[in-house]
Amino acid sequence: MRILLRSIPTTTVTLFVVSVICMNLLANKTLLQLDWIALDGGILISWLSFMCMDIITRHFGPKASNSISLLAVAINLLTCLIFFVASIIPSNANDYSAFNSIFGGTWFILFGSTVAFLVSAVIHNTLNWFIGLAFKKNPHGKLAFAMRTYISSFVGQFSDNFIFSVIVFVFFAPIFWDGFHWTVLQSAMCALTGAVAELLMQVVFSPISYRITKKWRAENVGKEYFDYIEKEKA
Template sequence: MIHAILKDKPTKLFVFFSAFFVANALIAESIGTKLFSLEKLLGLPPANFTMFGHSGLTFTLTCGVLLWPLEFVMTDIINEYYGPKAVRRISLTAVALISYAFLMYFLAIGMPPADFWITGSVKDGVPNMQDAFNSVFGQGMRIIIGSLVAFFVSQLVDVYVFHKIKQRTGEKYVWLRATGSTIVSQLVDSYIVLFIAFLGKYPWQQLLAIGVMNYIYKFLMALILTPVIYFVEARIEKYVGHDAAKSMKLAAMGKEGS
């Protein structure tokens, strides 16, 4: 049985995509506590936009956004070759495993630290390792819930928009269904996480403004990463063969044997 699975190229691809998808999502969630300045990264002056009554807005983003665009690229590729049921199953698996990871983080935070470990990195500029550990891994519960809900809902939206576009365009315009579905789902993702995590803590106008700044970045990344879809599809077709790739796409659309 296992030898048959290992010899089946579409199955091996699915296992790889699933593993990468879950790992990428977990890493994105874990590094999301750090904020960085996109302008500083690119050597540009601060944007200083004014929106919804809030001025001085810049592209201050979480490190998680470095990986989330790849997640939506993976969603489109899996959707293209394995269909919406596969995407929903992988998304649920990712949510379950991310929830498990955060539970383990909180359990680790609650473990009584060894005395020598707490002060063991003072010479490296870390006066209290327990506080540092708590700060890195102890994200607020509302942020965690908001992020998980945003991730799962945006995945469902991505799948829906992707297939609606594909039903109308067929095999043509890969860029349209890939970019279009990502642009819509990223908008949903941006605002769900902000409003669940921070509504009541910050004015809703400020959250709208921050969401716009985040979405501008995600919109541009969706456009920039569009060629990646074509590259990966070409590699898949070369790996499994033209006929197998075509059969996978038809099955993903529920047209197997047609």
């Protein structure tokens, strides 16, 4: 892990970890709820998480991307613990009920977001890699890039949204939130609509990720990690 962290540019890892933490916080707010669709605030930033995973998977492989995903989850859990401790410390200086409700969070939201993210990360990274293997003649071309990015991101984001929605809003919300809940249909439509919205963001920002991966190859980024992997295989 230390060699991998030294090899991946810090900006990419930082953006990835921050986006995962923000997803967890933003998921506390429902942006839109109708009979057939519901959206939570996590969709505003989740596209960035998947874009970072896409870049890491493309250059370093799915195993490396999964490792960084686990690191992001660990940091997110630590951050949530710090927020929780801060929220339960009594204070008579002011009314901090809003702060406590947001940053104190609820255990089932954290549980749902963690499970959903880990499962979707593995799905995304694995699918991205195997799609890339189908383009043997020109694995770094724009067509290969588009197929890997768009298909894996859509499937991964749908999985993340759906698993989280079902765990939090179908199973736990009716118990802990005074009957408030989403239906399975709302969860599916939330997952689908969110995946489409996030895919559009990927399309907008994919030229940036394409240039990043191209630059990494040109600058031989990660040489130490790749040399280490080769030694392990020998």
